[in-house]
Amino acid sequence: MKYPKGVIPPKEIALKKKVRITKKGTEANRGMVFEADINSSNDYYLKIDRALISKRPTPINVVKVDYSNGAKITQAYFEKQSTTDYNGVYRGKYLDFEAKSTQSTTSFPLHNIAPQQVEHLERVIRHNGIAFFLINFALLNLTYLLPAQYICVFYREKPRKSIPLSAIKEHGILIKEGILPRYEYLDAVDQYYFPSK
């Protein structure tokens, strides 16, 4: 794969981050590759000036800073993101989403979603923003945009502990994959949220 100048190949980004080797190691890895692919898609959208979407930095709780030589943080802890990972502007509208990868081949488990993320997405909907999940079925090579409306109701009513793939196919939109962008998810946004464009 050839990437234009300035676009860092997603796998390189993923490799730069240190992943702990645990039972969930492979799953975490896939999640990072998917995240890096979404980041590179956003870089591409920025480059062609189609949208301005960025990943929120992981919040870090800084405890100690050593000022003896510049400002060096010597004790800090990762905090859980209380919102979603991505937000930005597209066609004037506020856009907000979470990107998740699953190894399941049949459904998207709700334990991937934090209660405060559901609250956050419900707020975005109330303020007429565009809110969704990008759900990647890593073993199937299938990625869907699923509107947050559907997810929030499912999460609140909890008819099941996971959203069946069949329901995601019915209520979501399949995302085209390619090289640049890796995930053409704004086409899915157009199809669902701007049907006249």
Added chain:
Amino acid sequence: MKYPKGVIPPKEIALKKKVRITKKGTEANRGMVFEADINSSNDYYLKIDRALISKRPTPINVVKVDYSNGAKITQAYFEKQSTTDYNGVYRGKYLDFEAKSTQSTTSFPLHNIAPQQVEHLERVIRHNGIAFFLINFALLNLTYLLPAQYICVFYREKPRKSIPLSAIKEHGILIKEGILPRYEYLDAVDQYYFPSK
């Protein structure tokens, strides 16, 4: 001042953060109080469900993590924000702004603005988002919303090294101050961007 449950008084937030004592100490302090006041205004807007606006976490470059007992960051550095400090959704629109405090009583010095922030705001404007600066004249107790359109042109053409207060008065909107919210800046957003509402 009485704050309702859940709203942390801005000065407490400012006091929690450690400020280095330097020549610029007082200015940094004022900047932090202003930032804390904007954060508390946003908390209030969230509470009354008027808008969903949040501060981007300061990006931190994590160099070393000790995994011997949980994940403890042992070496990291603050990075410069390459965008603005705040973004969110209001009336369905994407909203993006920077909040700055100055001790000048006559003008807003352009050195408070980073070139990449101007680029970022120009992008927001191109994608039809709402973009502005909140400029606080600390010694005058005056705070203005100044549309990014004006700032970006001024920054590019640089007729002067600072934007005169008189120009800010002419092209910006004075923000009402009170207790809750401390800065009623969404009224200024309404006045400028949603004149019919």
